[in-house]
Amino acid sequence: MTGLYIFLKYLTAPGALVRGMWEQRVCRSSKVVVEDNRYLRRDEMASHIEHELMPTARSAFAMCFVPFFFNMLGAFIFGLIPAVMLLFLQFRGAFLGITCAVSYWFAVSLFCNAFPLIEDAMNMVDKVYHQGNILQKILYAPGVAITYVGAYLEKYSVTFLAALVISIMIAV
């Protein structure tokens, strides 16, 4: 399973690099120690950076939600044109075909690397629901739920499968 996970991370390397970049950005903003900032490692940390646990509810939530949000936004933006032009309406044309195909690969790779590491997700749940105030518990709830579930889905490569299914549904 880990082999498949790492293989898919390398297959979706662009998204993995961007995800790692966002994680490091959040660590810097939250002043959290980063121990290893390689974005694409050949282990279960692929697409994630090694850092100390986020100390507060806010930073723990940001660590999971900010990269998720920007990767998802990127996936939507980069995927919209190719999904419509290439998959749905299926326009012919070499330049359009190549640029849209690459753009769609970027979109899928961002989607497949949107979710946090399980440890970060667990730390987020712990911090938000044990140290967070009532407002944080309410406001963060949807984000916590999505990213927490997503972390498990990504661990078992379900997100890649979902991307494939969505692509086929648009095309057929």
Add this chain to the structure above:
Amino acid sequence: MDENRKDELEAQEESVKAEEQAADLPEVQETQEAPAAQEQTSELEKELEDIRDMFQQELDNATNETPLIQELEDISEADGEADAEEETEPRLCECCGENECSEKYGEDYPYCDDCRELMKKYPMRWSGILMTIVMIAVFIASAFASVSYAEDFVTVADAALNYGSGKVMTGMTAYHSYISSASDDKISMKAVKDILEGFGKTGYITDAASLIERIYSETQLKMPWNKKYADVLTDSEILTKTYHKVSEIIEPVMYGQEYDYDEIMAGLDALYETTPTEEEGIEAYEPLFIEYYRYVVMSFNEEPLEAQLEQLKKVDEINDKDMEWAYLANYCALAARSGDGELVDELYDRLLKINKEDGNAYSAKASYYRWLETPDPDKMLEVCEEAKTNLPAGDISYMPTMAIAYLLKGEGAAALETMDEFMAQSAYTVQTCNLYALCAAYNGNEEIYDEMKSILENSGYELSDLVEKYKKDKMTIEEVLADKGGSI
């Protein structure tokens, strides 16, 4: 007391004697069997030596292992010493290897305060930033490439949405105008696939074939995923050849010439047994077409309604190529005339499932309510409203039925207004002229009545007897509209 002591001494002397006797016995045996005993003794001694050697060996082994144990002991001692040293010497930072580890963050914290501060500002890697820039660049390139397709995109997207929502005719019209002007190297394959499917649904099978020949090369058509398009070419060929053959047979019927009904039907039946010529290039004629044209001949020959219905049922049963376009609308209209509400509903649903914009479906359903023993004009109007909503813009084929419904409801003014609008936008036919004249007669509008009568007469037709009888008060409006003759 002395006697007791004496007894004890005697007992001791006896036991000593017994022991001496027992000890003497082996000696006697030894003397008797001396060579055998010596042999046994030497064997025993040998065994004892073996045992001694074995024990000695074990002892030596145990002695040899002692250094290992000693080593372990030495290690633990060394650890103890190291711990002791650690207790005294500070732990160095894992990052810089120079400063002492900070203990503010736990006993085993591996970094010093300086490194910790620096690691909070770990420099960003270029790979992530570069990848983001590349992604944006590719996105801009794809957007730039898409701009030249903007006009096509709007047309095809609109057509696709209409087609996808069941508005087949609207979608097909838009697709058709797009495909006829699009260049093949930039064409939308979605448009091609949808219009081919639409052609299949509506019966434009030859148009489908020519589009396939235009878009797909012979090699592409041999690919398994393009098999359905290759099949369309074959089907098109079969249907065209069958149609030509059938047309030859039923020509007298279609052109109003004299004909022998049984001979025509036998001719159609014979097509099952006829092998197409080499020129025709097909294996057999299409059975569905043969059966459908049997119905057409029955219809022209005014065979009983039940027999015609039975024939169309047969056609429906043998349909295995989604060829509902050939017969389903007629089947529904015939079911409406026969008054079989259940069958009308079933066929009406099937027609709308294929094409929500099928005017024939609405017409057949409304006719069913018109020809009930007690007509239901409200239901007719409901169906007309549904048609108005679903039919493509400009399709006003539901209006005459709506006018009939108003007449049946007794709303003459609404009926005339509807027909005014309809006649202003449509070509005149015998049926619509008769209906317009009927509406005019209902409202006492002599001008329109006379105009319609004159138009028909000038075209070589006459105003329907039913309309004239109504005008002369010889028939009620219900009686006129209950007629299934087709003049109104």
